[in-house]
Amino acid sequence: MFFNILALVSLLAVSAYGQGTSFVYNGFTLGKLSLDGMAWVTHDGLLRLTNDSRMEKGHAFHPDQVQFKNSPNGSVFSFSTTFVFAIRAQYPTLSGHGIVFVVAPRRGLPGSLPGQYLGIEFRDINDNHVGIDLNGLTSANSSPAGYYADGGEFKNLTLTSGKAMQVWVDYNGTEKRIDVTLAPINVQKPQTPLLSPTCDLASIINENMYVGFSSSTSSILDTDYVLGWSFMVNGTAQALALSRLPKLPQIGKKETSKVLTIGLPWVVLFIISMLISSAVYVMRRKRKFAEVLEDWERDYGPHRFNYKDLYIATKGFRNQELLGTGGFGQVYRGILPTSKIEIAVKRVSHESRQGMREFVAEILSIGRLRHRNIVSLFGYCRRKGELLLVYDYMPNGSLDKYLYKQPTVTLNWRQRFRVIKGVASGLLYLHEGWEQVVIHGDIKASNILLDADLNGRLGDFGLARLYDHGTDPQRTHAAGTLGYLAPEHVRTSKATRSTDVFAFGVFLLEVACGRRPIENRDVEGTILVDWVFSCWERGAILEARDPKLGAEFVEEEMELVLKLGLMCSHPEPLMRPTTRQVLHYLEGDIPTPELSSIGSRLTFDHHEGFDDLAMSPSSMDKAFQLSSVADSLLSGYMSHSLSC
Template sequence: MMPRAALSILLLAGMILPIVTAAAPEAIHLPCSRTCGTGMPAKQNLTYPFGFSPGCPIQLNCTEDGDALIGDFLVQSMSPDTVAIAIKAKCDRPFGSIDHLYGRNYAPTAMNSVLLNNCAQTSPCDLPNTQVIQAQFQSLCEPSNKTHTNTSMSCYAEQANNYSTMFLNHTRLFALDCKHFLSSISLVEQNNVSASLGVQLLRLEWWVNGNECECSQDADCVQLSGLPNGGGNGFRCKCRDGFLGDGFLAGTGCRTGSPKRKKEETLKVLTIVLPLMVLFIVSILIMGVVSVIRRKRKFSEVLEDWEREYGPHRFKYKDLYIATKGFRDQELLGAGGFGRVYRGILPTSNIEIAVKKVSHESRQGMREFVAEIISIGRLRHRNLVSLLGYCRRKGELLLVYDYMSNGSLDRYLYNQPRATLNWMQRFRVIKGVASGLLYLHEGWEQVVIHRDIKASNILLDAEFNGRLGDFGLARLHDHGTDPQTTRVAGTVGYLAPEHTRTGKVTRSTDVFAFGAFLLEVACGRRPIEHGDTEDVILVDWVFSCWDRGDILEASDLTLGTESVEEEMELVLKLGLMCSHPDPLMRPTMRQVLQYLEGDLPMPELLSSGISSSRLTFVYSEGLDDLAVSCPSSKGKAFTDLSSVAESLLSGGR
């Protein structure tokens, strides 16, 4: 849709242009084309009846650069009655080329002296400064004519022969039987002492053929008779004083051009147009100021005290708007309950970023927003998604992350058709997330409880390394202190039982979620899968497989035989251990990483008491017992294993 400022400018221009056009002189229509066939406009100021198109009474030739020619001779200038032709001195120019100067509508005037060479007959010629020109002729022509017996220069002029005529007589001129046409000197230059062969002119008189004048009413007509080439009649038109134009009815005619009339028209134009132009300029300035103010409001931001104390780098909203191309749908990476994530490229550094634009309706409010800025903004670990900065604009909350080119892990586990990861890649992701989580629990200046560990919050970089992200629910407390009780929040299927009872989050509740994540990656199944007749809880299903001695039957079938059985068994058993209903029976993240790295032997599940206590998995509020089973190796019927679901008071997503 067209902006209002641009629309206003167009409307104002539409009002002014007709007035300016009405006050301006009437456009001149040119019946003869002044553009060469090459597309170049004529360098000379051509007027009717001269031009390059076939319909012109006097059609000229032209060079590729737009120079007008008569024959092969360059047109120097034009006047209402004559045309000046430049005749460059040339010793070997054929005498017959003079014929090109005799046309249907033009011929050389008697006010020319023609310089010739190697003539059979001579003719007297009143040529001034003969010695100077003769010397130039000798130096120009004799070196190139050593084989010729006659290199004498001759000239021809009508006045020297006492003929009272307007034109050079074509018959007498050719009767001299000359071989070369050297140059010519016009009467205008004949009294010039410095006249030379360098640049000479020959003047042609021109006319339009016809017995009757076809001139405009403000033009005078000059009638000519006894013209060369048949002795026909012709005429020329010339506008009277105070008028401009070519004077011909077929041309532009004559229009008022007196200084007084011009002054009146100029005054009229200024009187009408100048106030409108001033109004136009003032309107543009006002609209420009309004546009700047609106633009500043559009990109205005909010800055509070806590941001100065805690906040990392703050981005300008304008830069993020440009980077994401206005947050258009083509740049959308994903959307969820917490908002929408867009891909962008920073305009100054060309760095790829991911911008999470928290929605106004999101349950993640200012408290969570501040928590994410304070926590992840200062965290630095290779297996954590780096928060580059943030932005606040009115009610909008924006977080800027490193761009993870391979997206989230759940896309490779569940999307159909699935973009699979091999077991080596999955195992590396598991160890990477474990390392990042250990850093949060023990390696930073405070304890960070993530509270939302799951496959969709694990992002993969260009080398498919796993990075834990989305710290919107994170909670911090000092080492050696007890965490504060909070409302139950997280994702169903990853919540520890004690968290739903007490509302307290600890490092052990993160370990429980990590256990569900381990089983999720190894089995390629969600923590809770809804079926037509019954729902399957992943941790109970894996436990039943282990209980029957077939724990590897729970592994992802898409992996085929490429997985390492020892590593797969380790991950499945470790997932069950981390998902133990008793938080005291769960390992720490340091122990988990040691198990995964092989630095600490994995204890038997029986020794932890997991087989006797069974597993209770938090599912949803008010659910009945569910039956789950694991297929035996011989394909027999499933063995039911009931699982009690506890109530959930969560603001999860």
């Protein structure tokens, strides 16, 4: 069970075991807590859970177990805790993963990962809220951050303001109720809790548990502090001595210039003359960095970047920072001036067939996707006739260059199989794990980007479609890349989860065979799916493997990927596995599939719908890409540029 105080989202909950106790920390001393990861106690008594390290985690636990009930089947005792915390964001427009108060079976949360598994919840209500998680990634109860003042008026609080705030968590073992209260440090505990759900914790909490705090970082950094902490079982936690709590570190250092004390009149005259002489320069600079900002866009403030920051990050969009040029704009590498985060900036056309308000809303919806196998969209900027999209930078570029364009640099089978499973995990998140169903619409090797550790991340959401769970996707128009399009997509113009699975099947064969889906339409036998099928049909499916791998591969895994590729690219949608089944096959949770049910129809039916689209390779690419620049603004920043 977690009680979450969040700057962005919450954490996975766990269950437990411990020893009854009560304690109070008015400031901390090194050695009194059990620490791991980034967690540290500063010399003046602050518990610092995170620092400026990326993709790290920090835990701090009371060293002794806490007894929560008398027997395994008994009721959970009443307990109470209060603590003072502060969250300081290093980049003001982006928030990190927040602080979590944890009741857990063991210290350190073994097996947990930084980033999304130690600070993120599914379906979070916003980026500034308080939530309660009970053994799951989705909060059982949550509310925007704030408190009820005297008289019942609700006052909002910004968790990443850097100011100290106090939290009270009280569980009533008799009434089976959890009260969570939040307030600024200089405000007494409000009478009305922020959250007050009814929940019997007997099935979640064991006899003995550990209590403590957890936090983590990803590519977005903040620093999380705990100033004091009090806890008690079967009673009210002792009030913290607020005057004795350690002070938060000062932001910046003030320096006094001796020049002002020596020649103040001359300094004033110099400043005035500089202001007058630079007025023209300032006006020109304002025009240079002018942006398009309408009133409705103020709702998207946290996701909007200043053009000036992006201009500085990319060194004026100079050619030396150009990663490549795609069909809809240029992609530049950059480093944000304040946070030093490495980014990729895509400059695309400002025009759109749909209204800009709706379009930006869709950008930010997809920008809220968070998964370790999906490229993160940080935000956007509008200026004059262009739109700039800001992505997480992927240092190793797109997968296709390792399959086709760098014959001296290739991925071994272990690396390829890890990329395949990572992309499958990301696709399952899109289809089932987010608040809406996301149909990617263009899965292929050039849209898979590799991070510093060669993990595969799914990018290029230019053809993505969103719809609610339990509803049917709407008919749009056939869009995608020839060779990856499912036959029914060409006929009906409907992009579905099954059409994504078809493209994923072609992608599996592409990675395993090191061949493009359609290499030359004028030569018989160059359609990849048909060629692999013919190898299977004559009992020699492993002959389809990439010859660059030599003998360095695992036969069982290679055979699984090739067979699964054929299953996923079956011409009949109902014969294809679901994304979840695909991942089960890859993880070995279910046996390797048998292909006897596919039948010889595959060789012929795979061409269904393609005959009407015959044209030159260059025109085919254009025909199956989006018909307008507007629909492509979310395209992955290196899917075109690094495949050149």
